[in-house]
Amino acid sequence: MSAERLSRCALGRATLARQHLLSRSPGxxxxxxxxxxxxxxxxxxxxxxxxxxxxxxxxxxxxxxxxxxxxxxxxxxxxxxxxxxxxxxxxxxxxxxxxxxxxxxxxxxxxxxxxxxxxxxxxxxxxxxxxxxxxxxxxxxxxxxxxxxxxxxxxxxxxxxxxxxxxxxxxxxxxxxxxxxxxxxxxxxxxGAPLGRTATPEVLVLRYLAAFGPASVADAQAWSGLTRLSEVFEALAPRLRRFVGEDGAELYDLADAPRPDPATPAPTRILAPFDSALLGHADRSRIITDDHRKLVFTVNGIIKPTVLLGGTVAGFVTVAAKQGSASVEITTFTRPTARDCAALESEALRLLAFAHPGADTHDVRFAAVG
Known part of the structure; x- marks a missing residue:
């Protein structure tokens, strides 16, 4: 039987679900x-x-x-x-x-x-x-x-x-x-204890898939920095579901892991600098385009805090605080709608309430690339 095809959007929604970016966790x-x-x-x-x-x-x-x-x-x-x-x-x-x-x-x-x-x-x-x-x-x-x-x-x-x-x-x-x-x-x-025995590579790959799947061998290798993981995936194959991505790549996943409908609404989120959601795969197009990645990943190795709109990276933020005032500047790659602006402002104010609760004023500004 041929493997089920997964669209880029379906992969993105699955990743957001695993990363608890579709809905926040009570844990x-x-x-x-x-x-x-x-x-x-x-x-x-x-x-x-x-x-x-x-x-x-x-x-x-x-x-x-x-x-x-x-x-x-x-x-x-x-x-x-x-x-x-x-x-x-x-x-x-x-x-x-x-x-x-x-x-x-x-x-x-x-x-x-x-x-x-x-x-x-x-x-x-x-x-x-x-x-x-x-x-x-x-x-x-x-x-x-x-x-x-x-x-x-x-x-x-x-x-x-x-x-x-x-x-x-x-x-x-x-x-x-x-x-x-x-x-x-x-x-x-x-x-205060020796390292003890390591877990098997199979167990570690299963843990990776729980947080980042569905994923290819190349994705797991990019996340870990290791090579020759194809043998581990082959050993796990009877326990995994196989899929095919839009580009024809073979993808693996836990059988019972969440894979939401690609039409599932994705809320606005502000991600951390160096967020793991952006670094868990070789092919990051499920969450950020190559053109936008070049604007977020700087030449000196910095990965900016980003904003998600509709499930993909749509810009980045700059947080600043001084003399009793805290602000978030949201730089978007395209002009956001009025509804998107309202959602972004709400999330940014939530961020300021977390990061700078003692500031006298909280300010949100919008800018555009270029």
Whole structure:
């Protein structure tokens, strides 16, 4: 029997449903972090905005308490970028993506020569001892490395340590309303327990599909940064439903996962900077066009907070606050209708009430690209 075809719109609605962007969830911050299998956290406060967009009730302290209580950790995982994940998922995900981190030791153009000329296991053992004794930033670690290896570039060795060890960025880094450098220690030291056995790749791919499906092998590889996942999907095939996208790509999904009718109305939403919904697939056309992606993904690696209209990215926002006033400027790619403007303004005011509740005035402005 031939696989069912899914339109780009159908894929988009399915993704929004999995991401809790069709309707906000009544669940907790911890439950959402686990369901989404991690939140992008390159920007320290991005996870707060991601949770605000998805939960019916959310306050910054809800997530901050998870970080301080060591129930959620911030560490380099998928694609080598910083994510906030539950402490239970952290070990499994880090061990799964470790080949990606290890490969960077050989391929990093800036540091690979220096790294190749040292005994890597010795560097790993030395850095572990230092960081578990006294958590510190990678910059602060460099003098310790320079003292041990005076003829090597300490920046290169510190880069190797980031690849070799499962390092977590400890609070106050990532706490709302507070600042802090990325002070690191090992995951084992922070949690007070060994990493334990990793989950199987099959289990991890199923978790990915629960949050991002339907998806292709290429999508899962783009999300994780890993390669050769086709074998994992083949092993899972008897448990999965198969679909075909508009472009002919083979897609996989959990049999009982939500796949709403493509005509399902999609509410207006403001997404976080670096939002995972924009980074979970190789083919992102289900939620953003290639032309619009170039306006949202900047050349220096920043991914702007975006607005969704009708289920797709229709612009981006800039939030500013000073001297008792907070504002959101909404830049749209095309001229919105009066109804869309009203929906965008309502969502923007909701955002300001969350992010800047103490401001005397809240202002929403509209602009157009170009």
């Amino acid at each position: 907790t911050a911890r439950e959402m972090v686990e369901h989404l299998f991690g939140l992008q956290a390159q920007a320290p406060l991005a996870p707060y905005y991601a949770l605000w967009a998805r939960l019916e009730r959310f306050e910054p302290d809800d997530f901050g308490a998870l970080l301080e209580g060591r129930e959620v950790v911030r560490m380099a995982l998928m694609r080598g970028t910083v994510h906030a994940v539950s402490s239970e998922d952290a070990a499994a995900l880090r061990q799964w993506v470790q080949p990606l981190m290890t490969a960077d030791l050989r391929t990093n153009a800036q540091h690979r020569k220096e790294i190749a000329e040292v005994d890597v296991p010795t560097v790993e053992r030395f850095a572990r001892e230092v960081l578990e004794r006294t958590p510190m930033t990678m910059v602060a670690l460099r003098p310790h490395l320079a003292e041990r290896w005076p003829d090597r570039d300490p920046a290169a060795l510190a880069h190797a340590v980031r690849d070799l060890l499962p390092l977590v960025q400890i609070p106050p880094r990532g706490l709302w309303g507070r600042s802090g450098q990325p002070v690191c220690t090992t995951l084992e030291s922070w949690l």
